[in-house]
Amino acid sequence: MSPNILVFSDQDEGSYELLTKAAEFAPQLGEAWTLVLGKGEEKTIQSLLKYGAKRILTVPEADPSKIDSESLAFVLSEIAKHDGPDILLIRSSRLGKETAGRIAQKLQAGCITDAIGLEIKGAELIAHRYALGGNTISSETIATKKKIISVMPGSFEAHTVPPAGEVKVMDLAMPTPRVQVVEHRKKAAESANIESAETLVCVGQGISKKEDLAMINELCTVLHAELGSTRPIASDLHWVSEDRMVGISGKKCKPKFHYSIGVSGQIQHTVGVMSSKLIVAINKDKDAPIFKIADYGIVGDLYQAVPELTQRLKTAAG
Amino acid sequence: MNIIVCMKQVVDLQQIRIKRDTREPVLEGLPVQLGDMDKNALEEAVKLKEKHGAKVTVLSVGSLKLKETILQALAMGADDASIVVDPTCDGSDPASTALTLAAAVKKIGLPDLILFGEGSTDNYSGQICPRVAEILGLPQITYVRELSIENGTVTGVRDMENTLDVVKAGLPLAVSVTSEINKPRRPPLTQILRASRKPLNTWTLSDLGITAEMVGVTSSVRVISNLAPEQERKGIIFEGDVAEAVGKMAEALRKEGAVV
Numbered sequence: 328m329s330p331n332i333l334v335f336s337d338q339d340e341g342s343y344e345l346l347t348k349a350a351e352f353a354p355q356l357g358e359a360w361t362l363v364l365g366k367g368e369e370k371t372i373q374s375l376l377k378y379g380a381k382r383i384l385t386v387p388e389a390d391p392s393k394i395d396s397e398s399l400a401f402v403l404s405e406i407a408k409h410d411g412p413d414i415l416l417i418r419s420s421r422l423g424k425e426t427a428g429r430i431a432q433k434l435q436a437g438c439i440t441d442a443i444g445l446e447i448k449g450a451e452l453i454a455h456r457y458a459l460g461g462n463t464i465s466s467e468t469i470a471t472k473k474k475i476i477s478v479m480p481g482s483f484e485a486h487t488v489p490p491a492g493e494v495k496v497m498d499l500a501m502p503t504p505r506v507q508v509v510e511h512r513k514k515a516a517e518s519a520n521i522e523s524a525e526t527l528v529c530v531g532q533g534i535s536k537k538e539d540l541a542m543i544n545e546l547c548t549v550l551h552a553e554l555g556s557t558r559p560i561a562s563d564l565h566w567v568s569e570d571r572m573v574g575i576s577g578k579k580c581k582p583k584f585h586y587s588i589g590v591s592g593q594i595q596h597t598v599g600v601m602s603s604k605l606i607v608a609i610n611k612d613k614d615a616p617i618f619k620i621a622d623y624g625i626v627g628d629l630y631q632a633v634p635e636l637t638q639r640l641k642t643a644a645g
Numbered sequence: 646m647n648i649i650v651c652m653k654q655v656v657d658l659q660q661i662r663i664k665r666d667t668r669e670p671v672l673e674g675l676p677v678q679l680g681d682m683d684k685n686a687l688e689e690a691v692k693l694k695e696k697h698g699a700k701v702t703v704l705s706v707g708s709l710k711l712k713e714t715i716l717q718a719l720a721m722g723a724d725d726a727s728i729v730v731d732p733t734c735d736g737s738d739p740a741s742t743a744l745t746l747a748a749a750v751k752k753i754g755l756p757d758l759i760l761f762g763e764g765s766t767d768n769y770s771g772q773i774c775p776r777v778a779e780i781l782g783l784p785q786i787t788y789v790r791e792l793s794i795e796n797g798t799v800t801g802v803r804d805m806e807n808t809l810d811v812v813k814a815g816l817p818l819a820v821s822v823t824s825e826i827n828k829p830r831r832p833p834l835t836q837i838l839r840a841s842r843k844p845l846n847t848w849t850l851s852d853l854g855i856t857a858e859m860v861g862v863t864s865s866v867r868v869i870s871n872l873a874p875e876q877e878r879k880g881i882i883f884e885g886d887v888a889e890a891v892g893k894m895a896e897a898l899r900k901e902g903a904v905v
Contacts, residue, residue, distance in 0.1 A: 395812070396775065397784055421805050425787040425821075428739070428775030437740060437865030440770050458871055459767050460658035463670050465871040470864070505784035510811040512802075526903070550904065562825050570807075575769055576823070584903045594658055595766075605901055606878065607894070613884065616659065622879040623897050627887040635888055639895040640904050 329357025330413035333406060334380070337391070339371050341418040343378040343485035345478060348445060349416060350379035350488065355447050358382060360412055362402065364391035367494070376490035383494045384410075388501045395506040396422060400429040405499060407434055407473060414452065416445075419477035427477040437469035440477045443579075461575055461598030479579060481522060517568045524553035527582040529573055529600065531557040533589015533610060533629050537566040542630075543588060546637045555580065557596045573599035589629045592617025609633065646699040646794075647756035648690045650723065651746055651777070652683035654707045654714045655767040668872040677710050679717055682762025684829040685822050689792055690760050691722035692827065697794065700724050702753060706734045706745045712847065719840035720832035727753055727846040729853065733860060739768075741860035743776030748853040750781060758799075761821040763788050771821075778819035786812055787821040 332349040336342040342361055349359035358381035363371060367385040375383050386402055403415060403426070415430065417423040419441050431438030443464075444455040451468045454476050458465035469476075521527060528547050534540065540554075547554050554571060561572040573580055574596040585603035590596065592608070592615050600606065601620070608621040609629050618624045625632050656675040663670055679687075690701045703723040705711055708730065715726045729749055734742070750759065759781075761774040771787070778785040790809070791802035794816075803810040804823050832840075850860065881897065883890035898904050 395784075396787070397778075400775075400779075421788050421803070424771050425775050425785065428770075428772035429779050429785065431740070431772065432743065432776040432779035437738070438770075438772055439866060440772060453869065457769075459656075459661060459670055459672075460769070462658060462661045462663070462873060463871050464874050466869040468867050468869060470867055506786055506812050506814045508810055508812050509800075511805075512809040512811065514807055514809055558824070576763075584898075584901075601874065601876070605903060607898070607903075613882075618880075618882055620876070620878055622881065622901075623894055624880075624882040625887065625890045625894055626882060626884045627890055631887045632891055635891040636895060639891060640898075 331357035331411065332359050332414040332416055333403070333412035334359060334361040334416045335403065335423065336418035337420050337422045338418070339374065341420070341480060342375060344481070344483040345416045345418060346375065346378040346380055347485045348483045352447060352452070355450070356414060356452065360384065362386070362406065364389040364394060364402070372494060373490070376492045377487045378485055379488045381492045383492060384497050385494060386497045386499050388499055392511070393504070393508045395504045395508065396426040396429050397506065398501060398504050399426045400433055401502055402499060403430045404433045406497070413472055414474045415476065417475070417477045419479050424477050427475050431475040434473045434475070435471065436473035436475050437471045438475040439467050439469060442476050442478045443482050445476070445478070457575070457598055461594040461601070481579065514570070515568055517570065519553060519568065519571045521553045521555045521571055521573065522578050522580050524580065524582050526550050526552035526584045526586070527555050527580050527600065527603070528552045528586040528588060529555040529557065529590055530560055530588050531590030531596070532559055534560070537564070539630070540566060542633055546586070546633055549637050549640045550584070550586070552586065557590055557593070575599065587617050587621070588633060590617050591615045592620065646693070646697055646758065647702070647754070648693060648699050648758045648760060649702045649704050649750055649753060649756045650683070650687045650690045650718070650760045651773065652687065652703055652705045652718055652762075653680045653765045654678070654705060654711050655680050655765060658767060663873040668875065670871070670873065677714055679714060680762050680766040682764065682766070682822065682824050684721070685824050685826050686760040686762050687718055687721055687723060688827045688829040689822055693758075693794065694722070702727060702756070704746060704749055704753070705729070706742055706749070708732060708734060712845070715845065716840045717832070719843045719845070720837045721830060722832070722836070723843070725844040725846070727848065729848045729850065731850045733850070733857060737860055738864040738866045739770045739772035739776060740865045743773050743780060744860060745850065745853065745855060746773065747777050747780040748855055749848065750777070752848070752853060755781065755817060757816045757818075759783070759819045761819070763821045763823050774819050774821040781819070783817055783819045784814050785819045785821075786814055789820050789822045790825040792820065792822070792826065
């Protein structure tokens, strides 16, 4: 019997890439299923079918805006126990990731979080994830029958297929949640779309005050680049909004061209830009780790180098 | 109120060298320290203690060096510490670590609050808090950046992707915190000196009734390989006169097609 794969994402679009990947494994691992909390709007159902869902399970009793990880783990484990999908692919959002751990424990299953790639070798499903703070990539396989994997958003491409699936409504009474979601406060955001930027400029603590970002923004304009930052610049100093934070706890970006300005190159940050095609670094410390991953680097004062570079590129473009 | 803070000893990640020929990481002889966000968890526990009065116990699972490493946690304000030291504990999978921690929590006595960092600095699996919570039958609130307790009700502000979620739960509870929640204190010398006089329990796995079969060997996740990513960077670094360096850089960028 095929193990089947159940896909879950706490936002609809997040399911698409996971469904595409699951469908790719169908010959070895069986059907791609997905879970929808709530009744499931027609639009949602149609798009899930379009991305290859063979079975869509809806849980009308569950309220997606109020659900906590314990209740979500309950729903997923009920499905895994009774309907038998052995593999769970969960979008590694924060809710997804914490639920992955919880359901894995519920099912006594092995779990891999933040996978950046999946492949089948022989009969084994192998997940790749960063380890040792991003110094290495660990390739791992789960030894238990039930396998829980949370996948970093943006790891795969999503493709549509001719819809050929069914909807199954689950009559599941939800337990009273022990954690109450009282409010969703909107974060101050600049709606930065740094994950899909072709050119990215990241700043670190080499910048000495917020006003100096004006100089960096000028460079961004010339390069048609989005601005990103290390964690301290966003979350401690609040010089940029947190949706611009790049790294293991922030966003993972895959720009063609990445410029790293005044960034020392701590692995927790650089892991977010490792897949850039070209990395350019400017830092005054010639021993800064950033130069180890740079294609081109300037050892020097960024306050001199950045305006100079902006000027040169302007002239070249002009 | 009793609080247990779970902390992990990790190697200094900045000092990891990669073997050029095999891409293997070299971990031997590296200095170890407590995980970054674990320190935030401890700091939050000590702040709660200062505000409400509490006993703060630090719990950690690891190898021999842990005896020294844990002194820092005691210096930062924990009242006592329990460590589980076993050669199989280093690098064990999250399921085994959670099993061991949960058994140790039971031995200490179930507290009102168990605090964790949102993830370890090295592996960042984020599985430990939810797994321990599940084993102990506790609700969990993860990724907390603001925490308060009033009349037995915990209010946490969770740092989600696009929102800050305000949630409420009762005690006992498992909570994981992000680095935004506080700035861990640097203990003064007097506290560092006093740390070694605070109670420290050292247990083995068998003290907790855990056999080798339950952890390690039958680990639920098998690591096939763990290597530095292959990367071929050009590594062309310009030094010296900045204006000159920028000139060369601009030229190189033009050739790479990075600028028109």
